[in-house]
Amino acid sequence: MTDLLSLIFIVVGITFDLFxxxxxxxxxxIYNRLQASTKCVTLGTCGILFGVFLKFxxxxxxxxxxxxxxxxxLTAPVAAHALARGAHRSGVxxxxxxxxxxxxxxxxxxxxxxxxx
Amino acid sequence: MRYLRSRVVTFCISxxxxxxxxxxxDWQHLLIGLLVSLFAAFLMGDMFAExxxxxxSPRRYLWFMIYVFVFTWECFKAxxxxxxxxxxxxxxxxxxxxxxxxxxKTESGLTFLANFITLTPGTLSVxxxxxxxxxxxxxxxxxxxxxxxASRIIVSKFERILKEVLE
Numbered sequence: 049m050t051d052l053l054s055l056i057f058i059v060v061g062i063t064f065d066l067f068x069x070x071x072x073x074x075x076x077x078i079y080n081r082l083q084a085s086t087k088c089v090t091l092g093t094c095g096i097l098f099g100v101f102l103k104f105x106x107x108x109x110x111x112x113x114x115x116x117x118x119x120x121x122l123t124a125p126v127a128a129h130a131l132a133r134g135a136h137r138s139g140v141x142x143x144x145x146x147x148x149x150x151x152x153x154x155x156x157x158x159x160x161x162x163x164x165x
Numbered sequence: 166m167r168y169l170r171s172r173v174v175t176f177c178i179s180x181x182x183x184x185x186x187x188x189x190x191d192w193q194h195l196l197i198g199l200l201v202s203l204f205a206a207f208l209m210g211d212m213f214a215e216x217x218x219x220x221x222s223p224r225r226y227l228w229f230m231i232y233v234f235v236f237t238w239e240c241f242k243a244x245x246x247x248x249x250x251x252x253x254x255x256x257x258x259x260x261x262x263x264x265x266x267x268x269x270k271t272e273s274g275l276t277f278l279a280n281f282i283t284l285t286p287g288t289l290s291v292x293x294x295x296x297x298x299x300x301x302x303x304x305x306x307x308x309x310x311x312x313x314x315a316s317r318i319i320v321s322k323f324e325r326i327l328k329e330v331l332e
Contacts, residue, residue, distance in 0.1 A: 147261030
């Protein structure tokens, strides 16, 4: 029973990872790509790790998988935030057809001016 | 020693993390973990766990449980939302960067709010302005450009929980 459950978690995780990768290809600009990849890859990978935990239970491998889930949940959004902020500050604008860009409007300080473009 | 309570909290967390990662009760593992945790606590004591008294109030842990449940549910919804968008041949997106206001003030509060926003449906935090309590958020489906309205839709439901947990 737990074997079946762990397999289900792993399969669902891999499916979400796949959706995230498709999003990475299909989305028009870096911000939308980050949206797709961060969300799907985080939950997808957490699903796989949780499946591993169910498979191995409270052994060295299983507990490490649990710790990895916490680590991933804390670090993935921070990495996405750093990438998005870095991209914006180095002059990458949202794609054509974006509704608004309040960040560019508010950024008047010299330090945050785009380097080029 | 200054920041003693912060250091104790840091030490406990790092030692617990070491124990779960090494996952053995061999005396060598325990000793090395002890030394490294003490060193980490000595170095990081005043940076990490700024207000140590917060770690000792049980009410926060109760709210933290609620936070975990809400978080898991929202995260799952976010994934279905992304899946729906990327699998749709027309790619139904209407992206934009909006500005929202928050009532959270502390560093940890803002960090968790930004993380939460990134992992919830359709939003990604781009930058935080701590002085003004403003977050810039990339929204995949912009419903409104108004600051108050966007704040109500995006942050208000998590703000309350995070305020109880962290502030």
